[in-house]
Amino acid sequence: MVTGDNIMxxxxxxxxxxxxxxxDDFLVLEGKxxxxxxxxxxxxxxxxxxxxxxxxxxxxxxxxPTDKFNLVNGIVNSCVTKNREVVAVTGDGTNDGPALKRAxxxxxxxxxxxxxxxxxxxxxxxxxxxxxxxxxxxxxxxVYDCIAKFLQFQLTANLSAGVISVVSAAAISSVPLRAVQxxxxxxxxxxxxxxxxxxxxxxxxxxxxxxxxxxxxxxxPLMLRNIFGQSLYQLAIxxxxxxxxxxxxxxxxxxAKIQLNPHAAKELSAQFTMVFNAFVLMxxxxxxxxxxxxxxRNVFKGILRxxxxxxxxxxxxxxxxxxxxxxxxxxxxxRFLKILIVTFGSRVFTCERLSIKQWAWSLLFGVFSLVWQQxxxxxxxxxRFSIRHF
Numbered sequence: 103m104v105t106g107d108n109i110m111x112x113x114x115x116x117x118x119x120x121x122x123x124x125x126d127d128f129l130v131l132e133g134k135x136x137x138x139x140x141x142x143x144x145x146x147x148x149x150x151x152x153x154x155x156x157x158x159x160x161x162x163x164x165x166x167p168t169d170k171f172n173l174v175n176g177i178v179n180s181c182v183t184k185n186r187e188v189v190a191v192t193g194d195g196t197n198d199g200p201a202l203k204r205a206x207x208x209x210x211x212x213x214x215x216x217x218x219x220x221x222x223x224x225x226x227x228x229x230x231x232x233x234x235x236x237x238x239x240x241x242x243x244x245v246y247d248c249i250a251k252f253l254q255f256q257l258t259a260n261l262s263a264g265v266i267s268v269v270s271a272a273a274i275s276s277v278p279l280r281a282v283q284x285x286x287x288x289x290x291x292x293x294x295x296x297x298x299x300x301x302x303x304x305x306x307x308x309x310x311x312x313x314x315x316x317x318x319x320x321x322x323p324l325m326l327r328n329i330f331g332q333s334l335y336q337l338a339i340x341x342x343x344x345x346x347x348x349x350x351x352x353x354x355x356x357x358a359k360i361q362l363n364p365h366a367a368k369e370l371s372a373q374f375t376m377v378f379n380a381f382v383l384m385x386x387x388x389x390x391x392x393x394x395x396x397x398x399r400n401v402f403k404g405i406l407r408x409x410x411x412x413x414x415x416x417x418x419x420x421x422x423x424x425x426x427x428x429x430x431x432x433x434x435x436x437r438f439l440k441i442l443i444v445t446f447g448s449r450v451f452t453c454e455r456l457s458i459k460q461w462a463w464s465l466l467f468g469v470f471s472l473v474w475q476q477x478x479x480x481x482x483x484x485x486r487f488s489i490r491h492f
Contacts, residue, residue, distance in 0.1 A: 103119075103161050106165060128158055133163070136159075153176075156176060191205035193215070255392035258328070258385075287382060299393065302393065302411070375454040375456060380467045383465060386419055
């Protein structure tokens with residue numbers, strides 16, 4: 103806290119605000135003492151001396167606008183930390199202009215702030231309320247996390263679809279996921295999933311974690327674990343259906359038919375339909391997993407706070423069922439989509455109607471995506487514990 107008040111008042115306010123705590127190693131200085139500590143024998147500001155002061159400095163009282171600028175400039179130029187510090191400054195007066203402009207983010211007061219302060223700042227608080235800064239931080243983190251959630255979801259589905267297509271094309275000269283089916287998958291992945299995951303409302307839990315570094319990749323190691331873990335699971339299930347489905351799913355082996363007659367790849371196939379159906383359901387359930395980025399165990403937490411998410415999820419699930427069933431009736435919202443898909447679905451979407459047993463297996467494969475996520479979290483926790491202690 104940088105203020106022009108006397109040191110006793112500043113210390114009292116900082117204690118109430120939690121800026122200083124009795125058990126911490128901190129400095130509370132006045133502007134005159136601060137200037138003595140950061141200047142060399144020639145009277146010039148020394149970055150080395152300033153680096154000895156600012157990490158512990160919590161309150162700077164009786165300070166001038168020049169002291170404020172010197173502190174901001176010193177922190178921005180400092181190299182004592184691993185990553186360069188991100189500096190945000192609030193101000194309302196004309197003299198605060200240089201510090202507001204030098205900071206990475208300048209907050210000016212919209213009511214009491216001068217025109218000079220507003221022009222030098224990056225963000226103007228229209229209500230002059232500090233809680234607005236907290237809300238801005240919370241929404242900013244939420245936007246970043248929403249982008250990361252969508253990337254985590256989309257990269258998983260793209261990786262699985264790409265590998266199954268390439269391997270199948272090389273092995274049997276046919277792809278189980280047809281062109282129109284891939285269009286539907288892309289609709290689920292791109293348009294609807296982005297809307298569902300991008301509308302996650304912010305929570306105060308976002309403020310309890312440390313901010314991301316300015317040079318940190320948006321795809322974290324935990325995200326990579328989720329992406330590769332879920333992709334491996336989806337690929338394992340699809341290859342299982344493709345090469346062993348005839349043994350437990352009551353389907354004919356389309357792979358064997360294609361090897362005998364390449365033209366069989368153009369016929370409707372219950373086995374290929376199972377691959378497509380299981381893949382879409384695993385993707386839908388993985389959309390629930392993708393709501394969490396930091397290894398949280400409860401992936402359902404807060405899901406009812408986002409009606410966009412569960413309405414889109416239920417809608418995609420209902421439309422997926424309608425592609426292959428002609429006796430089911432859903433919400434009025436999907437009735438028009440149902441008429442189109444049911445009437446033309448068997449040919450347009452290249453889908454064979456599935457039995458109840460086949461649907462049960464598809465749902466089981468989808469639900470197990472949630473179980474697999476929990477298994478991977480536990481496995482990683484055990485692995486980290488082993489590395490830390492052994």
